[in-house]
Amino acid sequence: MSLFKKKAPKYAPPPLPPTPVEESPPQQNGVDNNNGSQKSQLVFHCQQAHGSPLGLISGFSNVKELYQKIAECYDFPPEDILFCTLNTHKVDMKKLLGGQIGLEDFIFAHRKGRPKEIEIVKTEDALGLTITDNGAGYAFIKRIREGSIASRISHIEIGDHIEKLDGENMVGKRHYEVAKMLKEIPLGTTFIMRLVEPLKSGFGSIGPKSGSARSGKKQSYGSGKETLRFKANGQATIENDHDERSKAGIEKINQLLENFMGINDTDLATQMWDLADGKSNSMELADAIDNSDLQEFGFTDEFIIELWGVITDARSGRLS
Structure with a gap:
């Protein structure tokens, strides 16, 4: 009997010093602390990655609401945001904002830049792309494997949003859906990939201020141990950071996702x-995944077994 029930998968230099740009008075964002008994109104610093005045953002409980708040702060459509990075204006895929933000993190919003259409001949089974998404409908390139088809095409760059494949709109699709469509393109096929690159500034000195307006003290952004975690149910909670064994396990799980699903x-x-x-075993894990929103990924039994092996290795400290 199968371990897992398979279901069908359903980016002008900033002024010096920067002048704060205030958004309209925020509403309570309903962020719970660890015991859920209090509400906390958190304020985060943000900037446009290509250069802008400093902004102050609050009143959000998920990624889409965060994008909306940044867009309101700078008066542009939220659809202009490709992704956000934490504590750097660079297109650094190790600093991507995802489902959590450190309480001292500085947010940089990367807006849409130049579109480009590239004709590709699929001469190998895999293009060499690792796809991720921004949590708001845009899949983009996180990694390009050395020696792959994609690595030989200079116009394909890390951070590029995959907008269309042969004219078919990819906006709104999850990263695994886009990766699956690329994988299913027949060998020898010529196709057109329309990409949108993050807006480039040409300036290399953009960065967060060294001090915090909240505390009035100098500190290093991103050094806090507590994070604002976005939950699938729409709530945001403040949690302690994962320990070293957990971090090692999570990174190894990510490697599995790349190997199995691109x-x-x-x-x-x-x-x-x-x-x-x-x-306590892979059967219980498979059942938990099958009864969560992760069932839509359609993970195979082989993946679940590999996943459980990674988790047990991490728990025992063999990965840290």
């Missing part, structure tokens, strides 16, 4: 790690 999603990997809490 996607990279730290938040998905974190959700899998959290689902395994209290489980």
Whole structure:
């Protein structure tokens, strides 16, 4: 009997010093602390990655609401945001904002830049792309494998949003759906991929201020241990950071996702790690995944067994 029930998968330099841009008075964002008994109104610093005045953002409980707040702050459509990075204006895929933000993190919004259409001949089974998404309908390129088809095409770059494949709109599709469509393109086929690159500034000195307006003290952004975690149910909670064994396990789960599905999603990997809490075997883990919103990914039995092996190795400290 199968371990897992398979179901069908359903981006002008900033002024010096920057002048704060205030959004309209925020509503309570309903962020719970660890015991859920209080509400906390958190304020985060943000900037447009290509250069802008400093902004102050609050009143959000998920990624889409965050994009909306940034867009309101700078008066542009939220659909202009491709993705956000934390504590750097660079297109650094190790600093992507996903399902959580450190309480001292500085948010940089990367807006849409130049579109480009590229004709590709699929001469190998895999293009060499690892796909992720921004949590608001845009899939984009997180990694390009060295020596792959994609690595030989200079116009394909990390951070590019995959907008269309042969004219078919990819906006609104999840990263695993886009990766699956690319994988299913027949060998030898010539197809057109329309990409949108993050807006480039040409300036290399953009960065967060070294001090915090909230505390009035100098500090390093991103150094806090507590994070604002976005939950699937729409709530946001303040939680302590994962320990070293958990981090090692989550990173290894992400590697599995890339190997099996051609996607990279730290938040998905974190959700899998959290689902395994209290489980004692792969059958229990498979059942937990099957009864969660992760069932839409259609993970195979082979993946679940590999996943459980990673989790048990991490728990025993063999990955840290």
